[in-house]
Amino acid sequence: MITIGELDRRITIQQAETSIESNYGEPLQSWSDLIIVWAKYFVKGGKINEESDQLVAEENAFFIIRDPKFTDTPTFNEYNYRIHYNDKIYVIDNIKEIESRTNDYLEVKTTEKNNNG
Numbered sequence: 655m656i657t658i659g660e661l662d663r664r665i666t667i668q669q670a671e672t673s674i675e676s677n678y679g680e681p682l683q684s685w686s687d688l689i690i691v692w693a694k695y696f697v698k699g700g701k702i703n704e705e706s707d708q709l710v711a712e713e714n715a716f717f718i719i720r721d722p723k724f725t726d727t728p729t730f731n732e733y734n735y736r737i738h739y740n741d742k743i744y745v746i747d748n749i750k751e752i753e754s755r756t757n758d759y760l761e762v763k764t765t766e767k768n769n770n771g
Contacts (some may be wrong), residue, residue: 656718656752656759661692665717666738685736685765695739715744717762718752742766 669688673681717737725731737744744764752759 656694658720660694661718661720662742663693663695663717663739665693665695665719666690667722668670668736670734670736683691688735689722691719691722693739713766715764715766717744717764719760720735721758721763729740737762737764 667688668685669689671684671686673683676682695715695717697713697715700711702709702711704710717739732746732749735746737746744766746762746764748763750761750762750763
């Protein structure tokens with residue numbers, strides 16, 4: 655069972671803004687800070703892929719957070735959110751509730767890509 659004391663990292667959940675077009679007509683995605691929450695952070699594996707002749711390391715990181723309730727909105731889509739932690743960006747892959755007495759914790763599975771491979 656998760657205890658509140660295990661949430662010892664400050665993370666920022668960011669929300670995608672409406673994409674705009676560049677001067678060349680390409681869509682540009684911008685992000686804004688939605689909420690800062692306490693989290694438990696841990697890594698469960700990763701892999702190295704080759705993309706465009708570069709090695710790209712992927713880290714499978716998990717964050718446990720108290721449910722900030724923005725996931726209850728009808729327009730919620732986990733792909734419109736990401737996590738900023740420790741000067742890195744983590745793409746949200748999946749969010750699930752963790753069973754506890756109050757069911758108010760979420761496990762957020764993320765992927766952080768590193769092109770320094």
